């Protein structure tokens with residue numbers, strides 16, 4: 001028997017005697033203590049007299065629904081985590097329950113292995129492992145998350161994002177993060193993970209747009225030795241790597257339709273089958289996804305599966321572009337400067353002069369916080385003073401629209417020189433000249449496709465491999481959607 005505390009008691013609500021007995025036996029065998037109810041009224045009476053760790057409820061009850069219990073828990077500000085059991089194939093119910101604050105859901109017929117695993121997760125235990133001792137348990141206070149603390153900015157828009165992070169951190173509901181490139185979606189995803197009960201478990205971030213289509217299945221679900229040429233040993237995929245924790249699928253809108261179907265299946269079945277394997281592996285993880293695209297429009301256009309969209313978009317958090325929250329500039333600027341200076345070993349951390357701040361406020365930041373980071377990086381490297389001035393930022397006077405994404409982000413060596421040579425006739429050094437032209441074209445394509453190398457390459461008729469090669473040769477680096485011209 002695993003050690004129990006008074007707080008580990010469970011409440012099971014189901015009017016079907018057979019199912020109730022099945023749940024009770026399963027839970028008792030796991031060593032939990034529990035009480036059961038048959039109706040909403042009975043459950044409410046028990047909840048009023050006692051606190052539980054987890055409430056497991058059927059969706060359909062004789063005198064109401066599981067949602068009534070969720071609403072009551074929410075209204076009373078209670079901490080019980082709710083697991084809702086929904087009828088088979090009723091995705092609507094599952095989504096509704098998660099939106100109403102359920103921690104997680106299960107579909108009928110309930111797979112008992114899954115049942116045990118979901119209950120263990122709700123109790124903050126790893127399935128099959130004893131409950132963590134107090135000091136081992138993941139920190140749970142709201143200020144505990146490193147990522148949440150890193151998220152600077154006090155504008156109303158950011159406060160709202162922060163509040164949502166804290167709220168959704170408590171459940172297992174999928175969250176879709178929508179926002180332009182560089183707005184901080186990954187940081188928000190990390191903060192959600194950090195706020196949850198599985199903060200100490202893995203957080204696996206995947207850029208869907210950066211994986212060649214033919215490798216997607218193997219990368220996502222893993223493969224068995226001999227599954228294909230080159231598969232010399234078993235390898236786990238992202239799903240297995242994120243087991244017990246969070247899988248963050250960035251640029252989900254770039255996932256090809258065939259892979260969307262496989263992902264949907266994995267979500268519905270909560271299991272994956274590695275390429276070349278005969279059996280499925282159960283997975284227990286939280287799925288977060290992000291996109292800069294308008295996914296609803298992608299659904300309309302037939303490029304994104306509606307059912308998958310529905311599953312991923314249970315809760316949506318919009319991360320606003322930086323230009324919509326300019327009030328955050330001083331905070332974010334200071335926080336970025338602190339990080340950059342620390343990484344570079346610069347003391348003391350340079351400040352932003354009022355002039356520099358004014359200059360930043362006048363800029364449109366098409367590349368959002370990531371672009372601000374690049375600008376400050378460059379300014380700090382070039383200035384060396386304790387206060388950065390407007391001139392140090394090297395921002396174009398007036399920028400807007402497409403051009404700014406390019407011009408503002410990465411100065412292109414001497415494009416003017418190359419252009420002048422074009423006018424003047426033959427270049428002095430053909431290799432250097434062609435490199436310069438190539439560099440400009442690559443950077444422009446990267447900026448146009450939000451630094452997605454696969455898409456930018458495709459636009460230029462290059463494979464991802466060719467794109468990588470050319471970028472490496474010219475010293476252009478892209479890290480998770482950011483381009484740096486190291487040349």
Ligand SMILES: Nc1ncnc2c1ncn2[C@@H]1O[C@H](COP(=O)(O)OP(=O)(O)OP(=O)(O)O)[C@@H](O)[C@H]1O
Pocket residue numbers: 150151152153179180181182183184185186187188250292332335336369370373480481482
């Ligand atoms: N509010 C913020 N405070 C401090 N740093 C931030 C904030 N928002 C974003 N950043 C930083 O800006 C950079 C870009 O953020 P992030 O990678 O999360 O953006 P993204 O929206 O996921 O970008 P992409 O769509 O290109 O993947 C990161 O270094 C991140 O730490």
